[in-house]
Amino acid sequence: MKRQRRRRQEAKKQLVEADAWGEEVDEPQETPADEPDETGWTTSTAQMAGLSRLFRAGVWALVVSGPVLGALAFLSSSAPAQGAAKPAAAATPASPVGPAGFAELFVSAYLQAGQGAERDLAPYYSGSVALAVKPGTRTATQSTVIASREVQPGYWSVTVAADVTAHDDKGKSTRLGVQYFRVGIQATGPAGAGGTEQGDTAGYAATSLPAQVAAPAALKPGGLAYETDRGSSSADPSVETARGFLAAYLTGTTELDRYTSPGTRLQPISPAPYATVKVTGVQDDSSGSVQQNVPADGTVLHQLVQVDATDQAGSPVSLSYALSLKSRAGRWEVASVDDAPVMRASSPPSAAPHTTTPSPDAFTASGSPSPSNP
Structure with a gap:
């Protein structure tokens, strides 16, 4: 009896191993009626075969679901956290190009204008103007911006250098040389136009007539390397x-x-x-x-x-x-x-130039309105 039970157990073991590896084996010829083993459990060959097929199905399910589970894990790790703060966009610095160009046009119009032609300044300055000079007495043959500074958001101090020529009643012209004029310019519109607002529309306005200022100090450059x-x-x-x-x-x-x-x-x-x-x-x-x-x-x-x-x-x-x-x-x-003559190493200018970028105090003293009250 024990020998027969041992034979049945060995046959069941072989059948389970064969089913797990997909092999075929001959089932034992002797299939006696199911008998309880020593533990009291009743087993049969059909039951063991079902268990092996269930085990094999579970293995294949894990194999198939592996890539899917991996993809889900990758997506979940790469998805942004719900509570993560987005980095703030860097603020675009205001551009001085628009206010500087407007100031240069204003200074040229101002030098050309005169008594009875104050309306020529209306596109630039809307304040009350009464000019004593005769129109056309002065003209700017050339002009350029040499300094611009944003004294407060959307409000600029611009210094214009103009090569001025004087004209008398007889038509004689006399070159007066380069003169310097500082003017306050308010800018509206986006930062690219010098303003602080959104949108594409830009606008400019002078806050006073130009103030003539001193020329920047001449700078003596350092020594060149050609000795x-x-x-x-x-x-x-x-x-x-x-x-x-x-x-x-x-x-x-x-x-x-x-x-x-x-x-x-x-x-x-x-x-x-x-x-x-x-x-x-x-x-x-x-x-x-x-x-x-x-x-x-x-x-x-x-x-x-x-x-x-x-x-x-x-x-x-x-x-x-x-x-x-x-x-x-x-x-x-x-x-x-070479782009420029070579300077000697450690050869700074002999004297610091007088800055042409005005300070807020100088801006106020020049006759232009205070930045805090444009």
Whole structure:
């Protein structure tokens, strides 16, 4: 009896393992009636086969649902938290371009206007105006904005430099030179127009007539790096390179490639503005007083070259060019036309310039309204 029970148990075990791995086995031929085992439970081959199929279905369900559960987990982790605060958008700084342009137009109209022509200022200034000067007595031949500052949101202090010419009753004109005028400008509209509002519509208004102010103090620049004077000697190889390059650059008579370093991309002025070019002086940042031999490859030399260029009509024009030269294969080549002459290291201006950006106190003292009461 025990032996038969052991055989049935071994057969059931083999059947369960085979069903779990999808194999087929021969069922035992001997299928006696179900008998309770020692624990009191009644089992059968059909019941064990059902359990194995249920187990196999559960395994496949986990396999199939794996990617779905992974995708749900990714989406839930990447979704923004409900309570997370959104970063605040950076405020757009107000642009001075609109108020500055309006102030420049206003100053030009103001200089041209006069008694009986006060209405010409109405597009710029709506206050009461009574001018004593005769219209057309002064004009601005040129003008430009040299300083602008937002003294409070949407309210600007703008300083305009104007080249003023006076005209007398006999038609004679006298140039008075550059004069400086400060004016308060209110701006409405978006920040791009100098205002503080929303929308695309911009508007400007002057809050007073212009106030003439002092010119900014002249600034003496720091020393340049060109401490060696080469003159215009044709015996110096670096001077010869500068002469040939500038003649090609300004007259277009030869190709620039023969004077430039490999990889340098420079184009001559087109159409050529000059017929001839004469070098009148050369300074560089080398230490030797005489430089007949070209140094080792890769040596850099900075030059400041003075030239007299003659146009097609025979009129000479004086020009200055800052060049960077580099040595290669026993010759100097132009590596670049510099944006500005090279300054000596740690060479600040000798005196700080007088600022042309007015302070609020100066703005009020100039005759313009106080920023707090435009």
